[in-house]
Amino acid sequence: MISRWTVVVDRGNLAETEVLHDELPSGSDLSDCEVLLRVSRVGLTANNVTYGVIGDVLGYWNFFPAGGSGQGVVPVWGFADVVDSTVDALPTGTRVYGYLPMASHFVARARLTSSGFVDTADHRAELPAVYNSYLVTSSDPAYDANSEDLQVLYRPxxxxxxxxxxxxxxxxxxxxxxxxxxxxxxxxxxxxxxxxxxxxxxxxxxxxxxxxxxxxxxxxxxxxxxxxxxxxxxxxxxxxxxxxxxxxxxxxxxxxxxxxxxxxxxxxxxxxxxxxxxxxxFAPDQLRKRTADWGSDGLAQRFGEAWRGFTAQAAGWVAVVQHHGPDELVEVWQAVLAGKANPDTADVISF
CATH class of the missing domain: 3.40.50.720 (NAD(P)-binding Rossmann-like Domain)
Structure with missing residues (x-):
C-alpha cells in the first residue's frame, strides 16, 4: 500500500499537531474530471498562521477538510505535480501553482480555464474563487523555474x-x-x-x-x-x-x-x-472589484508589473532556508506560530 501523509492541527490549539497517514488513491479511484496532485514545494509564513486563527470566521478550514473532530488542515501556497489524471489536458507531469494542503497529495476536481483549472469539488463550491484557481506553470507568464522559492513565499x-x-x-x-x-x-x-x-x-x-x-x-x-x-x-x-x-x-x-x-x-x-x-x-473583495473595473487581463497586467518590481528587490532582503518532509514542516509551523521566525530568513519546505 502506498500511503500519503497529512499534517493536522487542533483548531482550538494550533500548537497541537499530528501527522496522519492513509492510503493514497490510485488512478482507478479517480472520478471523471479528477486529478491526483503530489505537493512538491511550499512556503510557510505568518500568513498561514492567519489562516488558522481566523479559519472558522472566513472558512479557511473548509478547503481541505480533516477527518478528525476538532482538527483542521492549514492551507499553504506552492507547487504541485499531477501524478494521475482523468483529464487529457492535465497529463501526468503537469506542474501547477496554487492553494495546497499541508499534505503530500490531494485530489482536485478540475474545470479547465485558459490558465489552468478551477477545483470544483463540492466542499469548495461556496469558497472564494481566488483560492480555488490553479495555474499551470507552462501557461503562467509570471512563472520562472529559477525563482520558485520567491513565488511560494511572496506571490500570495x-x-x-x-x-x-x-x-x-x-x-x-x-x-x-x-x-x-x-x-x-x-x-x-x-x-x-x-x-x-x-x-x-x-x-x-x-x-x-x-x-x-x-x-x-x-x-x-x-x-x-x-x-x-x-x-x-x-x-x-x-x-x-x-x-x-x-x-x-x-x-x-x-x-x-x-x-x-x-x-x-x-x-x-x-x-x-x-x-x-x-x-x-478581505483581499478577494478587492480582487472582485478590480476584476470588474479592469477586466481579468487588465488586472493581470497591473499585478504583473508590480510583482516584477517587487521581485527585483526581494531576493536581496531575505535569505531562503530550505526544509524537507513533514517533520520539518511541523518544526517550521511551530516556530512561525510561536513568533520565533527571523524576519531576514524565509522558510521553504520541499517534499
Whole structure:
C-alpha cells in the first residue's frame, strides 16, 4: 500500500499537531474530471498562521477538510505535480501553482480555464474563487523555474499587499497622508509598503525592537519605530498586520480623531481582533472589484508589473532556508506560530 501523509492541527490549539497517514488513491479511484496532485514545494509564513486563527470566521478550514473532530488542515501556497489524471489536458507531469494542503497529495476536481483549472469539488463550491484557481506553470507568464522559492513565499502575500495598497489609493487614503503599518518586518507588510512608495503618503513602520534595524534596512519606510515609541499626531491610516490589542489601543488613544481608518489584515499575535474600531480587509473583495473595473487581463497586467518590481528587490532582503518532509514542516509551523521566525530568513519546505 502506498500511503500519503497529512499534517493536522487542533483548531482550538494550533500548537497541537499530528501527522496522519492513509492510503493514497490510485488512478482507478479517480472520478471523471479528477486529478491526483503530489505537493512538491511550499512556503510557510505568518500568513498561514492567519489562516488558522481566523479559519472558522472566513472558512479557511473548509478547503481541505480533516477527518478528525476538532482538527483542521492549514492551507499553504506552492507547487504541485499531477501524478494521475482523468483529464487529457492535465497529463501526468503537469506542474501547477496554487492553494495546497499541508499534505503530500490531494485530489482536485478540475474545470479547465485558459490558465489552468478551477477545483470544483463540492466542499469548495461556496469558497472564494481566488483560492480555488490553479495555474499551470507552462501557461503562467509570471512563472520562472529559477525563482520558485520567491513565488511560494511572496506571490500570495504580495497579491494581498497589492490589493490592500490599491484599495487605499482607490479611497484616497480616507483623507490621511500617513500610513502606519504594524509588524512592519513581515512580508505582507513590507510588500504593501513597497506598493505604496511614491503614492504621496508617509510610511511609518512599527516593529519589535529586535527587528528595527532589519526593517530600516529594507529602505521602504520613511520612519521605523519600536512598538513603544510615540507616533506623530497627524491624519493617519493604521494597517494592522499584528493583531495586537495593546498597539491598537495605544494608537487610538494617541491619534484620536486623526486616525481616519483602522484596517486589520494579519494576525501574527494569534488572537483574532474583535475590536469594532477596526475594519477587516478581505483581499478577494478587492480582487472582485478590480476584476470588474479592469477586466481579468487588465488586472493581470497591473499585478504583473508590480510583482516584477517587487521581485527585483526581494531576493536581496531575505535569505531562503530550505526544509524537507513533514517533520520539518511541523518544526517550521511551530516556530512561525510561536513568533520565533527571523524576519531576514524565509522558510521553504520541499517534499
Amino acid at each position: 502575500l504580495f497579491l494581498t499587499s497589492f490589493l490592500l495598497a490599491d484599495q487605499l489609493v482607490d479611497n484616497d487614503f480616507h483623507g490621511a497622508r500617513t500610513v502606519v503599518i504594524s509588524s512592519a518586518s513581515s512580508k505582507t507588510a513590507f510588500g504593501t509598503a513597497q506598493c505604496l512608495r511614491g503614492q504621496g503618503v508617509r510610511l511609518v513602520g512599527l516593529t519589535s525592537p529586535r527587528n528595527v534595524e532589519f526593517t530600516k534596512g529594507l529602505g521602504l519606510y520613511d520612519t521605523v519605530l519600536p512598538y513603544d515609541a510615540a507616533v506623530d499626531v497627524e491624519p493617519s491610516v493604521y494597517l494592522d498586520f499584528s493583531g495586537s490589542a495593546d498597539v491598537r489601543s495605544a494608537l487610538h488613544s494617541r491619534l484620536g480623531a486623526e486616525l481616519k481608518k483602522d484596517v486589520s489584515i494579519g494576525l501574527t499575535h494569534k488572537t483574532p481582533s474583535q475590536d469594532s474600531r477596526s475594519e477587516f480587509f
